[in-house]
Amino acid sequence: MKAGLKTVMLALAVMAAPALAGDVAPKVPIDRSKGECVLPGPEMRRQHMELLKHRRDATMYDGVRGGKVAFAACLNCHAVKGDDGKPVTVKSPQHFCRVCHDYTAVKVDCWSCHVSVPRDGAGKQALRPPHRGATDFAALKKYLKEGRK
Amino acid sequence: MKRIHYSLLEGRAGYYAALLVLGAIIGTGLLAFWYMEHYGHIVTGMTNQIVWGMPHVFAVFLIVAASGVLNVASIGSVFDRKAYKPLSRLSAVMAAAVLAGGLMILVLDLGRPDRLIVAMTYYNFKSIFAWNMILYNGFFAVVLLYLFVQMSRSFAVQKYKKHAGMAAFLWRLILTTGTGSIFGWLVARQGYDLAVFAPMFIAMSFSFGLAIFLLLMMALYRAVGRPLGHGLVNRLGRLLGVFVAVAAYFVAVAHLTNLYAPEHQAYEKFILAGGNIYTWLLWGGFGLIGTALPLFLLFSNAARRSFAPVAWASLLVILGGLALMYVIIIGGQAFPLVMFPGKEVSSGFVDGVINSYTPSLPEIALGLAGAALAVAITVFAARVLPILPRSLADDDVDPHLARAADVVELKKAA
Amino acid sequence: MTDTSLSGKARRDFIKAALATGGVLTLAPGLMLLTTGAGGEAAAADGKPAVDPKKRWGMLIDTTKCTDDCDKCVSACKEENGWQAEDGSLTDVQWIRKVNVKDPATGFAMSLPVMCQHCANPPCVDVCPTGASMQRVDGIVRVDMHICIGCRYCMMACPYKARSFVHEDIPEERKKPHAPMGKGCVTSCDMCAHRVDVGQIPACVEACDKGAMMFGDLNDPNAGISKRLAEIPTYEIRADLGLDLGVRYTRLP
Numbered sequence: 001m002k003a004g005l006k007t008v009m010l011a012l013a014v015m016a017a018p019a020l021a022g023d024v025a026p027k028v029p030i031d032r033s034k035g036e037c038v039l040p041g042p043e044m045r046r047q048h049m050e051l052l053k054h055r056r057d058a059t060m061y062d063g064v065r066g067g068k069v070a071f072a073a074c075l076n077c078h079a080v081k082g083d084d085g086k087p088v089t090v091k092s093p094q095h096f097c098r099v100c101h102d103y104t105a106v107k108v109d110c111w112s113c114h115v116s117v118p119r120d121g122a123g124k125q126a127l128r129p130p131h132r133g134a135t136d137f138a139a140l141k142k143y144l145k146e147g148r149k
Numbered sequence: 150m151k152r153i154h155y156s157l158l159e160g161r162a163g164y165y166a167a168l169l170v171l172g173a174i175i176g177t178g179l180l181a182f183w184y185m186e187h188y189g190h191i192v193t194g195m196t197n198q199i200v201w202g203m204p205h206v207f208a209v210f211l212i213v214a215a216s217g218v219l220n221v222a223s224i225g226s227v228f229d230r231k232a233y234k235p236l237s238r239l240s241a242v243m244a245a246a247v248l249a250g251g252l253m254i255l256v257l258d259l260g261r262p263d264r265l266i267v268a269m270t271y272y273n274f275k276s277i278f279a280w281n282m283i284l285y286n287g288f289f290a291v292v293l294l295y296l297f298v299q300m301s302r303s304f305a306v307q308k309y310k311k312h313a314g315m316a317a318f319l320w321r322l323i324l325t326t327g328t329g330s331i332f333g334w335l336v337a338r339q340g341y342d343l344a345v346f347a348p349m350f351i352a353m354s355f356s357f358g359l360a361i362f363l364l365l366m367m368a369l370y371r372a373v374g375r376p377l378g379h380g381l382v383n384r385l386g387r388l389l390g391v392f393v394a395v396a397a398y399f400v401a402v403a404h405l406t407n408l409y410a411p412e413h414q415a416y417e418k419f420i421l422a423g424g425n426i427y428t429w430l431l432w433g434g435f436g437l438i439g440t441a442l443p444l445f446l447l448f449s450n451a452a453r454r455s456f457a458p459v460a461w462a463s464l465l466v467i468l469g470g471l472a473l474m475y476v477i478i479i480g481g482q483a484f485p486l487v488m489f490p491g492k493e494v495s496s497g498f499v500d501g502v503i504n505s506y507t508p509s510l511p512e513i514a515l516g517l518a519g520a521a522l523a524v525a526i527t528v529f530a531a532r533v534l535p536i537l538p539r540s541l542a543d544d545d546v547d548p549h550l551a552r553a554a555d556v557v558e559l560k561k562a563a
Numbered sequence: 564m565t566d567t568s569l570s571g572k573a574r575r576d577f578i579k580a581a582l583a584t585g586g587v588l589t590l591a592p593g594l595m596l597l598t599t600g601a602g603g604e605a606a607a608a609d610g611k612p613a614v615d616p617k618k619r620w621g622m623l624i625d626t627t628k629c630t631d632d633c634d635k636c637v638s639a640c641k642e643e644n645g646w647q648a649e650d651g652s653l654t655d656v657q658w659i660r661k662v663n664v665k666d667p668a669t670g671f672a673m674s675l676p677v678m679c680q681h682c683a684n685p686p687c688v689d690v691c692p693t694g695a696s697m698q699r700v701d702g703i704v705r706v707d708m709h710i711c712i713g714c715r716y717c718m719m720a721c722p723y724k725a726r727s728f729v730h731e732d733i734p735e736e737r738k739k740p741h742a743p744m745g746k747g748c749v750t751s752c753d754m755c756a757h758r759v760d761v762g763q764i765p766a767c768v769e770a771c772d773k774g775a776m777m778f779g780d781l782n783d784p785n786a787g788i789s790k791r792l793a794e795i796p797t798y799e800i801r802a803d804l805g806l807d808l809g810v811r812y813t814r815l816p
Contacts, residue, residue, distance in 0.1 A: 058612070060707045061699060063760035067610015072740050089735050109263075113708055113745030115738040189731040189746045196653035197727045200715040260713015260728060260747030268712050273694040278716050282692060336804055337686060337722035486724055488677070488800055489664050492816050496677075497650040498660040498724065504653075 026099045034077045038069050045100075076118045090116035151545050153235045155535035159373050164532065167372075171525040178518020181511035182257040190260065193512050198504035199482045204258035207516030210357065210474045211251030211523060212285070213328055213350055216321035217358015217392075219244035219292065221385075223321070226299075226314030232381055232547040236366070238536035241296040241317070243362060243527045245289055250523030252285060254515055277330045284324040291320045300535070325351045332477065339416035340481030345406060349399035353470065356392035360466035363389060365527060367460050370541060378543030380550030383452055386459035390447035393466055397440045400473065416484050419503070420476065427480035430472040439469010479506050613760035619683075619702035620754055621781040621809040622768065623788050623797060624676060628775035631674035634661050639770030640678075643755065645739035646727075656727040656744065658752040659767060664816040673816055676767065676776075679704055679725040679752035680800065681809030687717035687726065696749070702781075702809050705753035713747040722801050726751040754778075754809075781809065 025045070030037060037044055038051070051069055058064040067073075078096035079087035088094050090111045093102055097116070101108055110116075158164065185193055195202040222240035225233035256262055272279045291313075298306055298313040329350030335341040343349075363385055370377040404421065407413035420427050443462035452458040483504045488494065494501035531537050543550040607613075640659045641647060648655035659678035665671070681704045687696045688704060695711035698704045706717075706726075718726045732746045741757035744750040755765035763769075768776040779788030797811040 056709055060697070060705075060709070061614065063613035063699065063701075063756060064610060065613060065757065065760045066608025069610065075740075091735075112732065113738070113743035113748070115735065115740050115743070117735070119740050190728065191654055191730040195728075197655075197657075197718070197730075198653060198724075200718040200728060260715070260749070261711065264710070264712045267693055267710050268714075271693040271695075271710050273688075273691050275689050276692045276716075278690060278714065279692040331716075334690075335686075335720055337720055337801075482719070486722065488662070488723060489816055491666075491668075493665040493667050494662055496660050496662040498648070498657050498662075499651060499653065500660075500662050500724070 026103050028099055029078060029080050029094075029096050031077050031079070037077065071114070072118065075116070079118050087117040153545070154539040155238065155537060156539050157533065157535055158369070158528070158531040158537060163372060164528070167528055168525060171521045171528070174521035175518045175525065178257075178515045178521070181514035181518070182262075184511050185258075185515075186262060192509065194507045194509040195512075196504070196506070198499060199479060199506040201478055201482065202506060203508040203512035204254045204515050204519075205478050206471060206474045207519050208251045208254035208258070209328065209478065210471055211247050211254070211519055213325060213354045214357035214361050214470070215244050215248035215251060215354075216288070216325045217354035217356065218247050218362045219317060219321050220355055220358055221362055222295070222299075223314055223318040224388075226311050227318050232384060232550055235538040235541060235546055236362075237299055237314075238296060238534075239366065239527075239531070240362060241292050241299065242530045242534070242536050243365060243523075244321075244358075245292045245296075246526035246530065247358075247361060247523040248285060248288055249526055250519040250521075253522055254519035257515060258512075277327060277334055281324075281327045281331065284320070284327050288320060288324055291317045321354075322351060325354045332481070337486065338481055339407075339413055339484055339487055340420070340477070343403055343406060345399060345403050349396070349403055352392065352396040352399045353473070356389065356396040356466055357470040359385065359389045359392055360463040360470070363459060364463040364467070365524065367456055367463075369528070369531065369537065371456075375537070376540040376542035376545075377456070378541055378546060378550060379454060379456070380543035381541055381546050382456055382459050384550065386447045386452050386462065389459075389462065389466065390444055393440055393443050393447070397436075400435070412487075412490060415487075419484050420480055425503075427476045427483065431476045431480075434472025435469045435476065438465050439472060443469070482506075608761045614699050614701050616700035617782060619781045619809065620759060621681065621702065621779065621788065621811070622754075622765075623777040623791055624810065624812050625775045625777070626673060626675045626812050626814045628773045629673075629675055630773070631661070631663055631672075633773065635770045635772060636676050636767035636776065637661060639766040640752070643739070643758075643766035644742040645733070645737050646744070646750075647737065654728075654730040656729055656750055658725075658727070658750070666816050671816060673814070675812060675815075677723060677725070677800070678767070678810070679754070680723050680806070681754060683807035683809070685806065686720040686722065686804075690716045690720040692716065699756070703754045703756050703759070704751075704809075705756060706749050706751060708743065708745065708748045708750065711748040713749065715749060717749055722804055722806070 028041075028044075039047065044051075052071065055064070055069055055071065075087075080092075080094045080096055082088040082092060082094065090097060092098070095116060097108065097110075193202060219240055221233055222237035222244075224230045225235075225237045225240075256265060259265075259268075261267075268282065272282075274280070295313040295317045298310050301307055326347040329347035332341045333343050333346030363382070367377065367382065404417060408417045408421075419425070420431060422428060443465045446452060446458040446462040446465075449458055452462075483506060485494075485501050485503065488500070538545070540546075637659050644658060646656040646658060648657040659676055661674055662677045663672065663674045665673075681702055683702065685696070685698055685704045688698050690696070692714060693710045693712055695707045695709075696704075696717045697707050713728065715728055718724075718728060726749050728749050729744055729746050733744060738744075742753075755763070755767075758765060764778045768778040777788050777791060779786040781789060781792070783789055784793075792811065795813060797813055798815045799806075799808040799811060800815065802808075
């Protein structure tokens, strides 16, 4: 039921974009069933680049991972499914970044390095189980304390 | 003292033909850049072992030479040599042009040339590379200021000529120290990590720069048929001879220093006696073609009467300089990094192997484009700015030169 | 909360759950004991800073246990960080490699993994013109690829050949969300910072089934790695350079 609703919403969002392109800016597709965006739309439109840049430095220098304002979280909520049912990559003009960026002719410098589709685990790190093997925190703690003998 | 009259570069068909040819070379280089940028450096000869390739050979050569080109002006205004004064304007313009050519190569060979703005806005002040960027930009500023002071008609400005010249001279010394230190401060590599690299690069800049200046000046004067004195060319040629010898001296000192330390002997054996391309380029390219032959030509009697020996010598110095740059930059990386001194190493990541490098066509095209840009800027500047003296005949430049030339003529007659 | 297969609903609701801190709280007790972030928070993917200036992450590699036919650490790194390298390739990206060393005078031979040594005085950081080559305050040396211009000076400066230049586009399928790398930038081992930040150990250390690799906080005298370092002699590659390496070996040729 929920999945169906989601598809309809996504389809609406995607369809709405070209229809409105004539007079207002295109609408960014979002799956609201996953929660609200970190900022209301108009603010996001103006500030998303600041948020991304701030987050980028926070991750690089301070090791900030996960949380709500995460790059992977953007990819998760804004993913647009293609004909094959899989999220489209940035190669497709339907990709949520390109919906606006094509319209405003602003080139971004993200995708030569970053993945443009949600990946299992990424963006869900708060809920993500620890990597292979090391599921037992007591054991990991013991490891860090004593090392592997 | 005669007044020096400057005038714009004349010629119509020749001027446009020259710009067309240079433009074609630059265009080819830009195409090569686009090709490398589009497909990535995978299409070049560079690897994860030889990370700086042919473009850096050209770029570093031109950047080093640029400060040397300025020396002609410095000798005139800082050291008060009369015969050099008429050449100051051309020297300053050409120095900026050669630097621009070198920098163009460097920038277009970056992995992310589109991030030039990042290079300009993020500075790591501990990096000698970052300091070099400041020094390059400063060089343009100082040289253009120097040019303005020289060309100003106001005495209030003109009287600072010597100060401006001194500033430019000091700046260029610091700049080349910086360029040499890019290599000299690399502690990890056997071929670098030498304090003598800074003065060696300065000596190289004196030599390469004057060679470029001489060649281009003679070409310009010959092309438009303006008078050029044998005395002047001969004097500049002899100075070039001294610089060539000094550069060779520093190169010898660098290798001798390495030879004395057993830890560097394997590297020296590789370069000096390895029988590889670097051995040939060092002995044959720099030693014979870039040093011995030019010295012979420059101090020959023929150089007093004819331009040809000086022109040939200048060309050979440039070729020898490029060969030396190739040995320093590529040869220094081709020798395997020594992680375990005295041990044999092997891995799936070509450890312990002499690294091979084959320059690719796009890399060479980009390098040549930088050189062409330097010439094109100089030619264009000579067309729009009065930087070329109407006559460089010995009589007009410095009567002493004329008399020296007369003596030669008299001797010849006798 | 140790299940490895979250239900579809749980996946969809991850933000809500994360917001409610339910997931974090469940994980926190275990993690809290492991590592404490700068502000004293638990090291987890909770959107809080995880880098602690009091720490210095490091590794101890027991080369007596390392065999020349094993490259599990290398394969694990490839899988974790999404790089591929053909054997002997000149242009492929590599973060860690197995090096075989032999003393020609004595015939003694051994094998060891070499990756970024996470120097305390890293030459790559010193030479980088933009500051892209950086050192986190917890000692991890890495490339901030957002400001890397691809000049390769760090590769000239590194004594360990630890860095690679990305020569061509990396296909979307191979990219890892936590280890982005792209054409025109330089990349290298970051001691699996994305794992360390959430309280896990680097992939290579985890993959080593010979117990030859040890990871921990060199500044913590009670950490297993520090105790071991105090017990036995350990060495740095090219110690003569005075770089104070974060990776130490129990035996070197």
